Amino acid sequence: MAEYHPQELDKKWQAHWANTQAFEVTEDPSKPKFYCLEMFAYPSGHAHVGHVRNYIIGDVVARLKRLQGFNVLHPFGWDAFGLPAENAAIKSGIDPETSTLGNIAHMKGQLQRLGISYAWGRELATCLPEYYRWNQWLFTRMFEKGLAYRRRSTVNWCPVDQTVLANEQVVDGACWRCGTKVEQKDLEQWFFRITAYADDLLHAAEGLSKWPEKVLTMQRNWIGRSEGARVKFPIQGRDGSIEVFTTRIDTIFGATFVMLAPEHALVSVLAKESADEKGFLEQAQRYRGQDRAGRLTGEVAKEGFFTGRFAINPFTNQPVPIWVANYVLGEYGTGAVMAVPAHDERDLDFARKYDLPIVQVVRDDDVLFNSGAYSGLTADAARAAITEAAEERGIGEAKVQFRLKDWGISRQRYWGTPIPMIHCPVDGVVPVPDDQLPVTLPKITEFTGRGDSPLASVPEFVNVTCPKCGGPARRETDTMDTFVDSSWYFYRFADAHNDQMPFDPKKVAYWCPVDFYSGGVEHAILHLIYSRFFARVFHDLGMIEHTEPFTHLLTQGMVLKDGHVMSKSKGNVVDPDTMIEKFGSDALRLYVMFVAPPEKEVEWTDTGLEGSFRFLARVWRVANQWQADAVDLRHVTIDQGALTAAERSMRRKTHDTIRRVTADIDVRQQMNTAVSAMMELVNELYLFTDKGERSSQASLVAREAIEALMVMLSPFAPHTAEELWQMYGHSEGLAKASWPVFDAAVAKAEELEIPVQVNGKLRARVVVAPDIADAELEKIALADPNVQAHTAGKTIKKVVIAKGRLVSVVVA
RNA sequence: GCGGGAGUGGCGGAAUUGGCAGACGCGCUAGCCUCAGGAGCUAGUCCGGGCAACCGGGUGGAGGUUCGAGUCCUCUCUUCCGCACCA
Secondary structure (H helix, E strand, C coil): CCCCCHHHHHHHHHHHHHHCCCCCCCCCCCCCEEEEEECCECCCCCCCHHHHHHHHHHHHHHHHHHHCCCEEECCCEECCCCHHHHHHHHHHCCCHHHHHHHHHHHHHHHHHHCCCCCCHHHCEECCCHHHHHHHHHHHHHHHHCCCEEEEEEEEEEECCCCEEECHHHEECCEECCCCCECEEEEEEEEEECHHHHHHHHHHHHHHCCECCHHHHHHHHHHHCEEEEEEEEEEECCCCCEEEEEECCHHHHHHCCEEEECCCCHHHHHHHHCCCCHHHHHHHHHHHHHHHHHHHHHCCCCCCEEEEEEEEECCCCCCEEEEEEECCCCCCCCCCEEEECHHHCHHHHHHHHHHCCCCCCCECCCCEECCCHHHCCCEHHHHHHHHHHHHHHCCCEEEEEEECCCCEECEECCCCCCECCEEEECCCEEEECCHHHCCCCCCCCCCCCCCCCCHHHHCHHHHEEECCCCCCEEEECCCEECHHHHCCCHHHHHHHCCCCCCCCCHHHHHHHCCECEEEEEHHHCCHHHHHHHHHHHHHHHCCCCCCCCCECEEEEECCEEECCEECCCCCCCCCCHHHHHHHHCHHHHHHHHHHCCCCCCCEECCHHHHHHHHHHHHHHHHHHHHHHCCCCCHHHCCCCHHHCCHHHHHHHHHHHHHHHHHHHHHHHHCCHHHHHHHHHHHHHHHHHHHHHCCCCHHHHHHHHHHHHHHHHHHCCCCHHHHHHHHHHCCCCCCHHHCCCCCCCHHHHCCCCEEEEEEECCEEEEEEEECCCCCHHHHHHHHHHCHHHHHHHCCCCEEEEEEECCCEEEEEEC
């Protein structure tokens, strides 16, 4: 018998798949399509088993769907722009392109050594002009539609990375990459108007039935819709008013003061009118500094100061003091709020601290008092009535407020997509004409990591002529957030080499949306919301029909080592190549799928991997034992009537396993139990092999089991399965194989073991025919000696029979 | 504080959705085979009692519904994750 040498099988079959381009596909309307995608990779250099788990999960699904007759698109690519490559350039002088392409080459090798069935012909890297020119093309379309716009805004500035960060990239007041405390800075920035789709993104999320509830909840919170009203409070003794946003307009009779965020536009105006402008502004500036950094670490107390001015509460007509408060957010609502200390805990804290008036206007039973004409109304009714009154008086309106803000995409960095815009002193902002795209990144020889965008230091890049007037103009020197790259790459895979358009709508119409998308939960908000946004943009450009890009989302759990996330700095990284050298890629693949359901976090164990290797070796040996006297199943049918009891039992196990594995993989998506079902089949096969006769019938029965096993195992352990499949005479390979068919008649039990309970306690098991009548079953159950022992001398009150499952006897 | 999960042997996890709790694997124990074994095979492995048949207990805790609860309901504890002064 041949020894099991998985490493040789890896080499042999990986070469075969590459030579035959086994996983390349084209649109074929005669076949149902399946688009299986794993989140593409940032080319950090080395993939560890945590990363690789995701690709294995996707590959199992892709290979399974192929066996089920689907035309499967399973591509891979590289999210290749980003800070680390540029930081490496600053540190060691290595050109970002060189290091990135080198990392891609290495990681691609790692994935190929795992036997992941990618259509490598569609591979893309976002740092190549063939790809990023379409970022620029799309940016121009969005500019034309008003979805990309420029404004001066306060941005999060990382003093170490010397760049602007999106709000989403600020974690606990610090830079998401380097952990430095983020500062505030005013800059001209490009934004994408994602807020135009806020309501739709929120509501459409309800229809994403195959997304994890957790992700949908996170997106809902992120979009943060709240219904309320805007109301104007006139400023006493001068023109103008303060507009506030509130969800509790019913409490407006209890609004005893008004607060401004420190960055509110009125702050500097009121400062000028105050006795101590300098002190006023310094105080406000101090609050702004506290803002993100301090607030999010939770240690900043509520603080504020009186501006010296009053506003008029438009419903009580009383003057209310205007304060500046550090806990009012400039970026939310109008940046000003009415304070109702009696009915808001935060306002109450503040009012107590500064001794401001507290007026109750809503009783515990939610009915208003002290509220003029609205007294006696319920809070709900009052909200509607007061909003309506405000509208009639022209001082307010109902307003839906979102937490979601427009997406700032400008980055003052080199290693990203150049924004295709030109600033002309005559014509203003002018897009680079489509036929001049791509605007390619110039080579830079020295990376300092200081100051403005590195591109600003390349005169040949910056100095251009205006496309409109032909006069001298200046090119935009910011690059795009890398999240732009990853927001539509899944469409590019459908038509990866198109040099006329981002993609042919017909090809995307065939392949998209993505049927199965898997990746880390860390992308639950940013990547997945931006992608949903881009799908809507493409939809509104008339390029795609659908609006939701991912039908089914799986968020895979992390792989821990010694209780921690794997990381180079912790030194707890498990390298897939080392494991493959020891046990072969199939054992690694199988282990990763067997250890736990894919969403769960798991702890890596070497012994678990060894167990999976042992299982594959067992499969190998038992298949080899039956290989010599194998008969070709394709030309012989099994005569069920001629089989021995042991043979019938073996077949029953085979078909029951087919049923379980099919349901586990396809319906329940529990790969781990699918594997354990196959392990049970192999255990049974060993008993059959050791104890049974070696008749030609036995041979057929064993072969049926083994061949079904090979096919079912092939998504998990494709190299071993291919080799065995070939050994069994299938020269055409598993690509031509089809999923085994479950035969209910063969799987049907000949007898059943039915548990019998007396007063809820298990007392016996009786063996009966599967189609036994209830009355007969009851008789047999009651006749069982142990049941007799527990019912003797007692009255049988009731007997419950659960068909084919259980008999429950109640006695008193 | 708000929201979403999760609590089952020594460990990872099963339990076909209200019907035999602990499948499968890891680990461990004993035996066989072996010059040897990080190989292979066989048996055992929830806890307590018993040679055994069997008996009692058991899914974080307390109640409840039911002939029957890991699963459903109420309360509670622990823990992980996300958001967090959003007016």
